[in-house]
Amino acid sequence: MSTSPPETIGLDSSVGAYVSQLQRRFLSGSDPAARGTLARLRQAVDEQPGDTPEVWQIVLDVLPEQFIGTRDQPTRGEWAAHVALTLYGVHQQGNQSPMHAPGTSFGTSMGRLMRERPSAKSRYDALLTASHFTGRRNYLRTLVGLLSTDGIPTDHGRLALDLFRLQSAAHKDRVIRVWGRDFYRAFTTRTTDHTSA
Numbered sequence: 001m002s003t004s005p006p007e008t009i010g011l012d013s014s015v016g017a018y019v020s021q022l023q024r025r026f027l028s029g030s031d032p033a034a035r036g037t038l039a040r041l042r043q044a045v046d047e048q049p050g051d052t053p054e055v056w057q058i059v060l061d062v063l064p065e066q067f068i069g070t071r072d073q074p075t076r077g078e079w080a081a082h083v084a085l086t087l088y089g090v091h092q093q094g095n096q097s098p099m100h101a102p103g104t105s106f107g108t109s110m111g112r113l114m115r116e117r118p119s120a121k122s123r124y125d126a127l128l129t130a131s132h133f134t135g136r137r138n139y140l141r142t143l144v145g146l147l148s149t150d151g152i153p154t155d156h157g158r159l160a161l162d163l164f165r166l167q168s169a170a171h172k173d174r175v176i177r178v179w180g181r182d183f184y185r186a187f188t189t190r191t192t193d194h195t196s197a
Contacts, residue, residue: 010064011164015081016157018062019088019100026092041089045141049074049082058085076167083137084160087144091156094148101153106162107179109147109154111186120146124183128176133167 025034037058044055059081060068067077074082091099110124120143127139147154162179165171 011067011077011080012155012157012161014062014064014157015084015160016100016102016155018058019085019156020102022088023092023098023100027096027098038089038092041086042093043089044082045086045090047086049078055082055086076164079133079167080160080164083140083163084156087140087159088156090141091144091148091154095151097151097153099148099151099153100156102155102157104153104155105179105182106154106159107182108186109152110143110179111183111188112152113143113147113150114183114187116150117146128179136166 025031069075130136
């Protein structure tokens with residue numbers, strides 16, 4: 001039985017399925033269209049949903065119907081999918097190994113990153129304490145760039161769901177708690193293993 005609230009069902013799986021398919025096509029090396037799609041996603045990372053028609057079409061194709069809005073402003077679901085997809089474009093750039101890893105939370109990825117780059121902790125803390133979604137988005141862009149440089153993957157479908165929840169006062173703290181636990185486990189793993197050895 002799913003533990004997700006009804007309004008979130010399908011968001012992580014639909015975004016994750018699209019990214020998995022795009023990743024397979026790109027890593028096969030035989031699909032120039034996949035490389036072009038990644039470039040368009042990457043270029044739209046600082047845009048609003050709908051600014052680039054090709055990227056907007058991808059977002060609308062990926063999203064389950066209940067997340068697609070009817071008014072002028074992008075919905076929380078449209079924002080979440082747009083940011084997660086465009087961040088994947090940033091993440092995969094320059095990497096020939098998969099940067100989308102189903103089941104690896106963003107908190108886990110951050111814990112692994114901080115073992116290698118302790119100086120990035122202040123940016124991660126700023127992400128967690130940012131009071132507006134725009135601020136969080138900016139910190140995410142920087143941190144995902146570092147994940148890309150170090151070749152550390154994350155689950156972009158799950159990230160989309162987390163981004164959806166981060167836009168809600170009722171669910172924001174839950175996301176931050178889960179990221180914190182996952183961060184701690186990933187950050188301390190190497191130290192624990194080394195001590196045991």
